[in-house]
Amino acid sequence: MARQLTFSIFRYNPNKPGDKPRMQEYSFEEFEGLTMFVALNKIREEMDPTLMFDFVCRAAICGSCAMMINGRPRLACKTMTINLPSRITVMPLPVFKLIGDLSVDTGTWFRNLQVKTESWIHTNKKFDPNALEVRMENKIAEQIYEPERCVECGCCVATCVTANIREDFIGATGINRVSRFMMDPRDERSDAEYYEVVGNEDGAFGCVGLMACADLCPMEIPLQTQLAYARRKMAAAGLKLQFAGVKIS
């Protein structure tokens, strides 16, 4: 016999005057292959068209459907209800700006990260559209591929105590991102230049090492390895650096 599922969902629209945050319950019978993504769509189509949540790809690629499901950040499209108890609590991700109900603005946060860490290949080589693409060693390509799998869902940020209390901390995804460029031989930035970006409390030295990010990243990126790599590399670079220094008063 199929289980009766009860979804307790956070409802609040900050743009609606007078709206108050509350939990609202919806109930229906479980069926085979049900994911949280399908369940939320069913609720919106059949029970409550005002329910707000995000999704695009429904295949764990776009990273937009992250939410707190029974207290832990997960991708709705990658979460099967069969693995959950029959009572399911759904909340929006903390840290990010609430758009309404389960929908949060991860875009602005990640855009800032992009700019802050300059997440692009820095090179002085002139691009020649007619030349053959430069080959990369397979081993390095595979190394880069690991951090590169990040889908910018924000789960690691939402679950990190440090990111929750320190607004400027770039989180595991940010440090992971920079370590991706450090590994890339095409990026000509020196260690000193990376140090400028993440050699501080907002970056590599801000992480306290709680590993919630590593345990709960839906893409299972080896974040501990990436965080420790960046920390060691930045410490080594920093110790070598000479700063001219400006004496203030």
Next chain:
Amino acid sequence: MELAKNLQKTLNKSYGKTDLYVDLAESITGIILVGFLWMHMLFVGTIYINNGALFNALSEGLDKYYLAQIGIPATVLVILLHIFMAGRRAPMRLRDLRIAWRLSKMINHYDTWVWVGQVITALLIGIFASMHLWTIMTTWPIEAVKSAHRVAEPGVAFWGGFSIPYYLIFYAIFLLVGEYHAGFGLYRILVKWGWFERHKMGWVLKGITVIIICIGVGALYMFTQVAKMYPHAGGAL
């Protein structure tokens, strides 16, 4: 790389090396204190041998060669430095405390709970270590029989002959709290900097911590036995 350099300078504040030094100091003082704590336990553990003869010899030796006189203030200094370096990680503002506590409850994640425990044990160590230091300094020098009588102190008697041996309870709690903080602290240092697979490493460190706690509990028991052997507090060995 001129372009990149200029961009970087305009978009980021230059932090210099302060954050790096502070982060290193946190981990280094942590490692020194774990080393101190484990060595301290081995020293106390000498009470097992010859009913405290080695314990006394060690204490006298440290005193005679001024190792205690240098070691104790140095350790206090390291602890103070550690409080400033590691303490700044703990949520300080009421708002942050509330967020950290709520999030920990919500995600119910093992390592995050361990860290909450570390912040709480840090506070307890701060209180207990000061009390412990006070006791030792005001009854200097350290001698096996003196310590034994302290541990075996029957404590305040209540009606019906029931009493609370407060020193024994104090040391038992201090032992658990200290080893918890040190064991998991070392775990986190290795997680933050190291190459190790953290679940396996966690079990190794838990194993070491349990062994140290066993030595500690055994030592407390030995002290009560020594106290029975020399019923007069001043009794020489």
